[in-house]
Amino acid sequence: DAGITQSPRHKVTETGTPVTLRCHQTENHRYMYWYRQDPGHGLRLIHYSYGVKDTDKGEVSDGYSVSRSKTEDFLLTLESATSSQTSVYFCAIRGGGRGEAFFGQGTRLTVV
Amino acid sequence: KQEVTQIPAALSVPEGENLVLNCSFTDSAIYNLQWFRQDPGKGLTSLLLIQSSQREQTSGRLNASLDKSSGRSTLYIAASQPGDSATYLCAVETGTASKLTFGTGTRLQVTL
Numbered sequence A: 001d002a003g004i005t006q007s008p009r010h011k012v013t014e015t016g017t018p019v020t021l022r023c024h025q026t027e028n029h030r031y032m033y034w035y036r037q038d039p040g041h042g043l044r045l046i047h048y049s050y051g052v053k054d055t056d057k058g059e060v061s062d063g064y065s066v067s068r069s070k071t072e073d074f075l076l077t078l079e080s081a082t083s084s085q086t087s088v089y090f091c092a093i094r095g096g097g098r099g100e101a102f103f104g105q106g107t108r109l110t111v112v
Numbered sequence B: 001k002q003e004v005t006q007i008p009a010a011l012s013v014p015e016g017e018n019l020v021l022n023c024s025f026t027d028s029a030i031y032n033l034q035w036f037r038q039d040p041g042k043g044l045t046s047l048l049l050i051q052s053s054q055r056e057q058t059s060g061r062l063n064a065s066l067d068k069s070s071g072r073s074t075l076y077i078a079a080s081q082p083g084d085s086a087t088y089l090c091a092v093e094t095g096t097a098s099k100l101t102f103g104t105g106t107r108l109q110v111t112l
Helices: none
Strands: A004-007 A010-013 A019-025 A031-038 A042-051 A054-057 A064-070 A073-078 A087-094 A101-103 A107-111 B004-007 B010-014 B019-025 B032-038 B044-051 B056-059 B062-067 B072-077 B086-093 B100-102 B106-111
Touching: A004 A087, A010 A019, A019 A031, A019 A087, A019 A107, A031 A064, A031 A073, A042 A064, A042 A073, A042 B086, A042 B100, A054 A064, A073 A087, A101 B044, B004 B086, B010 B019, B019 B032, B019 B086, B019 B106, B032 B062, B032 B072, B044 B056, B044 B062, B044 B072, B072 B086
Parallel strands: A010 A107, B010 B106
Antiparallel strands: A004 A019, A019 A073, A031 A042, A031 A087, A042 A054, A064 A073, A087 A101, A087 A107, B004 B019, B019 B072, B032 B044, B032 B086, B056 B062, B062 B072, B086 B100, B086 B106
């Protein structure tokens, strides 16, 4: 394992409620990413971080925000969950230097 | 915008057969290409990483090739086994911050 832990692994929430997903790494890697995976769309980048407090948007960032106050933790927040945000969310890490990306086990989020 | 295509979307082969999975990308200005495996309900497992300056990489029964100028990569699996059944994803790194763009995958089933 690449030392990535996502929590929670499963969550059901109601429309309009805030939700925070956590990604924790033990590898001290610089880059961290949040992707969502949906049938027919593959994995799409939501937000990424290239260091503590350094984050930027991906291709599907609307409705999501992120924070990285420590190297090891990258949080994804859905400010007001909608049914279109029902998905499987994956965190990934990368050490830089054009190295391999490693993925967490995913969080299955259902918004009802 | 980089687009990654994987053909076929699904493939079924008998055990022992050699097979090739295809990945194509529209922007040849990539830093590297990575092949992943995903089992149902699981995260992504990195199989092979090919740097843009390389032509191929091998790991056990897997061999990945890269033709950057034509925007293509292949993943060759020798002597397939039922345990190889999974979805195989390719991803290319382009631009800054080591971002990956994914294909939608090829779902492989190896039958007894």
